Amino acid sequence: MATERLSNALESAQNKQMATTNQPTIFDLIQKQKPAFAMALGKAIDPERFTRIALTVVKQNPALMQCSAMSLLGALMSSAQLGLEPNILGQSYIIPYRNKGVYEAQFQIGYKGLIKLFYNSENALSITAQEVYENDKFEYAFGLNPKLIHEPVLSNRGEVIAYYAVAKLKGGAESFAVLSKEDALNHAKMFSKSYTSGPWQNNFGEMAKKTVIKMCLKYMPLSTERLINLDETVKHYDEKAGIDMTEVMDSTSYEVNESEIIDQNTGEVANA
Numbered sequence: 001m002a003t004e005r006l007s008n009a010l011e012s013a014q015n016k017q018m019a020t021t022n023q024p025t026i027f028d029l030i031q032k033q034k035p036a037f038a039m040a041l042g043k044a045i046d047p048e049r050f051t052r053i054a055l056t057v058v059k060q061n062p063a064l065m066q067c068s069a070m071s072l073l074g075a076l077m078s079s080a081q082l083g084l085e086p087n088i089l090g091q092s093y094i095i096p097y098r099n100k101g102v103y104e105a106q107f108q109i110g111y112k113g114l115i116k117l118f119y120n121s122e123n124a125l126s127i128t129a130q131e132v133y134e135n136d137k138f139e140y141a142f143g144l145n146p147k148l149i150h151e152p153v154l155s156n157r158g159e160v161i162a163y164y165a166v167a168k169l170k171g172g173a174e175s176f177a178v179l180s181k182e183d184a185l186n187h188a189k190m191f192s193k194s195y196t197s198g199p200w201q202n203n204f205g206e207m208a209k210k211t212v213i214k215m216c217l218k219y220m221p222l223s224t225e226r227l228i229n230l231d232e233t234v235k236h237y238d239e240k241a242g243i244d245m246t247e248v249m250d251s252t253s254y255e256v257n258e259s260e261i262i263d264q265n266t267g268e269v270a271n272a
Helices: 002-021 026-032 034-041 047-060 062-066 069-081 111-119 181-191 204-217
Strands: 092-099 102-109 124-133 137-141 147-151 160-169 174-180 233-237 245-250
Touching (some): 026 047, 034 069, 047 062, 047 069, 062 092, 102 111, 111 124, 124 204, 147 160, 160 181, 174 181, 181 204
Antiparallel strands (some): 102 233, 124 160, 137 147, 233 245
């Protein structure tokens, strides 16, 4: 209810601003970009559906209304270019950040979105990511004779201790990567600016799986690197350039005010 009230208040404020300054609201801008979304989406997703999802994403997270319009449109366009539905089934996320006093929207690929991108390749055969529990039988080795054995127990599996991903191509190439829970936690704290309030808090397991999948795909001869490079970026949408965007910074260059952190669940600004 608090999120809905805040969303309605911000939407009302935007409507009042539009009435007094003749400036379009963010909802108007999203609707206006429907043709550009259609060009980016191709046949992957119906542009009407994508636009409705985009509007819902903004309404459900009032903090996104405070983000610069160009960064928000850029994040949505990144999602459209990859054919991923934002904030739906973990395919991708649009995350608000405070950067040098200005709120900006960042695009993040989700765990399921990364799997979808893998299967977009005609050479893809299979990919999986699993959790390892402390009572499972789990062995792995790298080197000249790599191996990975995981035999889950049926009950009393204990706590999660690790994550791994295995990818295979039709030509026979295969790769796997293993990530301990401790290393996943350290990775999140070191590289994710949304660690305190974003998907790492709400969906730690899925974010850890995404991380280990990215590790795995680094060794696969797939043209996914360019797509993965869109992950955790902020882009400004250039309307004159159509669907082209200019990257202004990535997740490692953010200056976060630790006393002002956005709660991803409520959209409110909370103390650290």
